[in-house]
Amino acid sequence: MQSSAFLIAVFEFVLLLFSLSFHECAHAWMASRLGDQTARMQGRITLNPLYHIDPVGTLLFPALIIFGPFFGFSLPFLLIGWAKPTPVITRNFKRIVRDDNLVTLAGPASNLILVAVAFLVLAAISLAVPGGHALVVESFRGRLALNAPSNLQAVIVLAILAIEINLALFFFNLLPIPPLDGSRVVRNLLPYNAVVQYDRIGGWISYLLMIFVGGFILNLLIGPVYALIFLLLASL
Numbered sequence: 001m002q003s004s005a006f007l008i009a010v011f012e013f014v015l016l017l018f019s020l021s022f023h024e025c026a027h028a029w030m031a032s033r034l035g036d037q038t039a040r041m042q043g044r045i046t047l048n049p050l051y052h053i054d055p056v057g058t059l060l061f062p063a064l065i066i067f068g069p070f071f072g073f074s075l076p077f078l079l080i081g082w083a084k085p086t087p088v089i090t091r092n093f094k095r096i097v098r099d100d101n102l103v104t105l106a107g108p109a110s111n112l113i114l115v116a117v118a119f120l121v122l123a124a125i126s127l128a129v130p131g132g133h134a135l136v137v138e139s140f141r142g143r144l145a146l147n148a149p150s151n152l153q154a155v156i157v158l159a160i161l162a163i164e165i166n167l168a169l170f171f172f173n174l175l176p177i178p179p180l181d182g183s184r185v186v187r188n189l190l191p192y193n194a195v196v197q198y199d200r201i202g203g204w205i206s207y208l209l210m211i212f213v214g215g216f217i218l219n220l221l222i223g224p225v226y227a228l229i230f231l232l233l234a235s236l
Contacts, residue, residue, distance in 0.1 A: 009066045011158055012079060015165050016062050017049045019114060020083040023169060024052040026110035027086035027103055034099040036092035044086055057082035077215050078222070079165060080172045085179060097188050104184040108173045111166040118162035119229060125156060126236045133236060140230050163229060164222075171221045177201070177209045 025047055028039035043051050053059060062081040068074045086103075093099035125132040129152065139156045174182040178201050187198055201209075 006070060008157060008161070009070070012066050012161055012165065013062065015158065015161050016066075016079065016081055017058065018047065019111060019162070019166050019169055020058055020081055021047045021049045021052045022114060023107045023110050023173070024083045024086050026106040027088070030103045030106035031086065031088050034093055034102060036089050036103075038087045038089050038092070042087060049083075052083040054082060054084045058084075078168050078218050080168050080215075080218070082180075101185055101188055104181045107181050108170045111170040111173070114166040115163050115170070118159040118166070119233075121159045122156065122163075122233055123236060125152070126233060137230075137234050140233065164226070167222050167225055168218060171218050175217065178206050 025045055028044040031038070032040045032045060039045065049058070058081055062079060065075050065077055065079050088100070088103055090096045090100050122136050126136045127133070129135075132152075135152070136156055139153070139160055173180050176182045176186040178187075178198070183198075187195055190198060
């Protein structure tokens with residue numbers, strides 16, 4: 001069981017790296033479509049995590065959450081992370097506020113796309129593979145079937161982890177805490193004087209808000225959505 005738990009932890013880390021890269025790639029792609037080529041020229045329209053890694057948000061913090069329990073300590077946080085911000089020069093847009101919001105929301109939208117893809121994979125297994133429905137339901141409940149084909153079990157676990165991770169990233173990035181995506185949308189709605197005050201939120205205050213306040217809010221949001229996804233799959 002210890003080896004299975006460690007393998008799942010590796011799956012989680014790899015999926016988080018991919019999901020964060022997909023998120024930032026979506027920002028860069030949308031910015032390029034709307035007229036700002038800054039990120040494209042820096043090679044950010046790519047799924048290669050080397051172009052998106054933030055040492056703390058992409059590597060250190062997630063690694064402590066995922067692998068900490070194997071070394072005798074654990075952090076009471078959902079698995080979240082962040083990548084190196086995608087550079088955007090808004091003056092290159094034709095309609096600055098609208099286009100800036102579209103670029104910003106492309107990131108969270110990309111996480112929803114990954115959730116939808118993972119859901120469709122699980123639905124296909126439930127409907128098309130003999131015994132697949134029971135296997136998906138039991139895996140959602142945290143029970144690995146030892147007699148199931150290992151390849152099929154791996155695909156199901158990866159899909160479930162992809163749903164968990166990308167739901168967390170979706171809600172996390174919509175929080176109105178700088179420098180998360182939600183703060184960018186809120187900033188575009190504020191009057192000038194309020195923007196000046198809002199921009200002063202940063203540094204360690206942002207990190208504390210993201211980790212502690214954000215973690216509390218995520219627990220409230222993710223549970224019901226995850227339960228709904230489980231009910232949909234169970235009803236197939």
